[in-house]
Each structure stands twice: as structure tokens, then as C-alpha cells.
Amino acid sequence: MVMENPVIRFQNVAFSFNGRPVLRDASFDIDEKAFLAVIGPNGGGKTTLLKLLLGLLKPDHGIIRVFGQPPDKVTHRIGYVPQDVAAARAFPISVMDVVLMGRLRMHGRARLSGSDRAAARDALEELEMLDCGNRRIDELSGGQRERVFIARALATDPDILILDEPTTGLDSTGRADLYALLKKINQSKTIVMASHDIMVLSTQATAVACVNRSVHYHDEAEITEPMMAAAYGCPVELVAHGIIPHRILKTHED
């Protein structure tokens, strides 16, 4: 499991919040252009793991390296799609202005240049949201808003895209669309995505991290019974018919 030059490396990382351990002894490496699915129950530490990766939180123990550096040195290479933007609340801001946030201080200047606006337009275009550019963010549906936040992350021109439960509130069509989009993005970028949704495993994840205080890392996208139990809170029998893609299961090692 030790790679030559992992994009992301966690070594014996532990984190506690107000004395309550949230993560312990997490060690794994993520390869370039991997698609890591982070699954686990609510409160299991998925968001904490992502925030450690972003440098928004500091680990109590252990070492985190992104591109060989501490995460807060490379935040400009990471695009982040937060779980619930505090601002899903009513805030008078247009879709274009949200996406332009991704170009904030890109060249160290306070003012935006024409190339910043072009990059924001390209990102919206890629997400098929350019038509909504002048609409207010709070007029959009949940799925559209999610696309805007992904566009904002892409506008930063990142090497790693981190998404925290982007499928919350999306129906199965919306999710399938999102995964197709992520697949396209994954061709050029490493993706780390926290999700409750097992569907992501069957479609494109190349690695899985099961997070429930401890982290079980699997460098293949297999679905195991403990994963299902972690995601659903109880053991679940897997059913797959005909053309639905499915994976062979193997038992958890411990």
C-alpha cells in the first residue's frame, strides 16, 4: 500500500474534538487521479477527514501530506465543495458571483481580470449552468446549486477535487448525472468524495475509505459487508440484477 509519490498521504493521523476522539490512527496513501469514496455513518468522521485534508483542522497526532507538503501550503491546488454552504441561506448573490469566488486572489490581486471571468464562464459551461449565471443562488434547485458549487471549485483550477456529500438531496437521476460528470473530471483530477451513497462505489470509485472513528482503507472499489453496515447502520444484503454493474464482494480483513 506504500506508493512512490502519493498525492495524499495520511500517516497515523488522530484527531479529537473537545476531548472526544473523532479519528484515530488513520493511515493511507492516495494515488494521482484516483477516485476515493469516503463512506461511513453520520458522525463517523467523514467531514473531519476532509477538513484535515484541506488543512482547516490540524491533527492531534500523525502527519498529513498533500503533494508532499502540509495541506495548508497547497490549498490553492485543492478545489472544495462543502457539504452545506452556510449560505444556502438566503443571501443576495448571483450564480456568477459565487463561481467567481473560485477566482478570488488567484493572482494575488483584489480585482478580477478578464481571464478570471472567462474561467468562471468555462466552469459554468462545463456544468451546463451557464444559462443560470445571472440568477440568484437561492432561486435554484438543490441539484442546480450543487452544480454551481462544483463549478466554483473547478474555477480554482485544482489538481484535487474534494466533495462532501454532494448527492444529499438529489434523486437517482440527479446522482447518476453527477457521477457521469465526476467521471469526466476524474480524467484529469484526483477526486475525494464523502458520501452515504453506495452507488458511487459501483460506478467509478477506485478506492474506498470506510470511516467510523477508525479508517479502513481499500485500494479497490469493492463493497464489503462492513461497508454496507457502516453506510446503512445495519447489515444489508446486496441485490444486483442483470445489467446493473456489480462487484464481487470479499470479506473484511479484521
Added chain:
Amino acid sequence: MIEALQYEFMRNAVIAGVFASLICGIIGTFVVVNRLVFIAGGIAHAAFGGIGLAFFFGIPYLLGTIGFSLVASVFMTLVLLKAKNRADTFIGVIWAVGMAVGIILLDLTPGYTVNLMTYLFGSILAVPNSDLWWMLGLGGFTVFAAGYFYRDLLAVSYDDEFARLRGGARRPGLFSVYRHDCRVYRADHPGGGPDPGHRPADDSALYR
């Protein structure tokens, strides 16, 4: 209506009204979208303590109010950053303590006779020329800063975590400073408090 402008105090009142609406319009927008109305009110009223201090020690009232409200706003910002869920309690305390200090100190000042209320609610008709220059300077700075740093202010107001990630790599702490500055600045000139349009001390001239 037009004849009224023959009087200097009427001209000053009109100019002061225009400047105040410019400043409050810009600052007030950020106060409202950031839901900082209570902190703005708290600092505005705590500034009354500065008036008390200024009179008690015989220093210019402007220094007293600006100094006092800057200290109050720095303290409130620290509380807000450290213990967000308790911020309202602290703001309420500072609001009450600031006003109480002002009332006590004014009462202790020898020879003080002017009605307290004239310091809280000034009159726009009593704005002197010197205050117009203050307002011109502050207004110019506000328009320039809000225009130049508009993208940063918007980002911090909308999603400060994301803004921190964008700004973090090259300029650590930049956005917390912005956030801090605009809180302090906004809070110093809230819509209803001792902003330049309601500069209270000069009002006492009407009662002399």
C-alpha cells in the same frame, strides 16, 4: 424649500445627510447580510462610554468615542471568533456596561448639566463644517475600500471557509484581518448610532 439653503446649517444638514446615507448604505448592507445588527447596535451604544470618558478626562469627545468603540469592537470580534454561540451574551454585556460607564462618568464630571439624551440622539441641523470634513474622509475611504475589496468582502460574507481556503495559501490571516476590519469599521458607523450624521456632542450647543 430652496430659501432654507441660504442658511449654513441647512446646507450642512443636507450635505451631512448625503454623506451619512452613502456611508450607512454601504456599511449597513454588509452588516445586514452578515447578520451583525446586534453587534453594530452593541458597539454604537457602548460608544456612549467613550463620551463619558472624554468628558471626565477633558479630552476631545471624538477621540473618546472612536477609541472606546474600537476597543469594544476588537473585544467583540475576539469573542465572536472564539465562542460564537455565546457572542450575543457578551455583546449585550458590553452594550449595557458601555452605556452605564458613560452615564456614571458624565454624572461624576463636575459642572456637567446637559441632558444625556442630547448625546444619544443628536440633531443633523447642528453639524459643523469640521464634521463635514470627517464625513468626507470616512465616506471616501468607505466607497474606495468597499469598491476595491468588493470581491473579498463578498466572499468572506458568503462563505468564509471557502474564502479562507482561497486566501490561505499565499496570505495567511488575510481574510481574518479583513473580516475583523470590516466588523470594526461597520460597527463604528452603524445606521442608528453615533455616526457622523448624528454627531451628538455638538448638539449641546443648541442647549447652551
